[in-house]
Amino acid sequence: MKLIEKKLDSKKLYECFFMTLYEDKVLLPNDKTSTRIYIKHDGASAVLPITKEGKLVLIKQYRYPISGVSIEIPAGKKDEKHEDGLVCALRELEEETGYTSNNVVKFQDFHSCVGYSSEMIELFIAHDCVKLENPKSGDDDEFIELLEVTKTEAKTLVNSGKITDSKTLAVLLYYLYGDNNE
Template structure:
């Protein structure tokens, strides 16, 4: 069977600052017609910033989409001025936390929710953190609080339901994997 859906018609129903909402009429592989609701997104980058003491820098903010506080790794949207995801990650780390980093490592990238959006997220690890002399300002619509968490504290946030977004849950399991590898001497 061929796994391809041919777009017959595509209609933009709303274009905002961050996303565009598209409705597409598609022809399914079996010849039937269907409709897809798609959220187009410019992409984003996120950072796992580790202190010299091995703690993780997180940010606490209110997320209206879920109507609750959320504790997350620093992240943000790619700007038109960003050449790549690493530039986005560096900018967002400084804007949201006031930190820069000496060392950067690409970890992974993935589509956040390909069932309805093309948002592509790149994740980096940052070490050798230091406070920026004149850090970049937060976006006008952002209110965040920096949270420095140990491994156990981060997992406690998860179990309390404060840390639930996909990129940060990934970060926790990445951290767990790194910890296990160190313990096993790999």
């Protein structure tokens, strides 16, 4: 059996500046039909900042969809569909934390939620981050608190379930527990 679904019909339900919501009728591998409702997203970047002292710079912000505060790595949508992921990551790093880095490595691209979104997030790790004297300001509707933690403190946040954001968990699990010789 081929694991492919063929689009039979597509209807745009909603569109805004960073995503479009569709409802598609699809033909399933067993020749039956079904409906798929999904988001087409232009993409985003995220970055795990690590200071010269080895502290991990996380952010805390209220997230309306979960009705609570989330602990995350800096991230944001691409300003243009084809914006370079590193450019986006460095912009978000500066706007959300006031830090920058000249030592940024690509970690991984990943789909944030394959069940209903095409969003691809480019993940980076920024080493040797330094605080800027006059960083660019962030979005007017973002209210962020910085949380600088050691690796041990980050492990506690992960293991206790205090971090539930998928992009943050992905990069932290690799950085804290992976075979990355750090």
